[in-house]
Amino acid sequence: MADCIFCRIAAGQEPCVRVWETDRVLAFLDIAPVHYGHTLVIPKAHYDTLLDLPDELWLEMGRVCRRVAQALREALFARGFNIGMNNFEAAGQVVFHAHLHVIPRFLSDGLHFFPQGRYLPGDMEKVGQRLREALAREGA
Ligand code: 5GP
Ligand code: ZN
Secondary structure, X not given: OOOOHHHHHHOOOOXXXXXXXXXXXXXEEXXXXXXXXXXXXXXXXXXXXXXXXXXXXXXXHHHHHHHXXXXXXXXXXOOEEEEEOOOOHHXXXXXXXXXXXXXXXXXXXXXXXXXXXXXXXXXXXXXXXXXXXXXXXXXX
């Protein structure tokens, strides 16, 4: 996709700080890191979101994430890491070329990603039922 920044990065047409790559997947530093070392893992080919990715490629992105996470622990002394993926505008996706965030974490770094709540009485079972029905329809 000509107007996609991550396609241009993957093709070497835009600069980035590369940390690892395979034939089909590239890992490079996020330009606006949550912490130093925050890395993006992308397929070199264009897919908009997770829902468009072929299974094999998704698996390969997972493998690359794991290697990057290990390197963050070794090289930058991260004590933990978050793997994140924003899919669609409502979830905060800004760049519509599927990508995983590998974010190094440190003890007491003060980051709290998602506030959590509670179900109203009876709602948890109803939500579970709706999801089970959708998954059964998909044949997942
Ligand atoms: P998302 O789409 O998941 O919200 O995040 C896109 C991420 O890409 C952001 O964290 C942003 O900082 C990063 N980003 C956007 N443009 C560039 C770029 O040109 N170079 C690099 N290295 N990162 C980018
Ligand atoms: Zn793209």
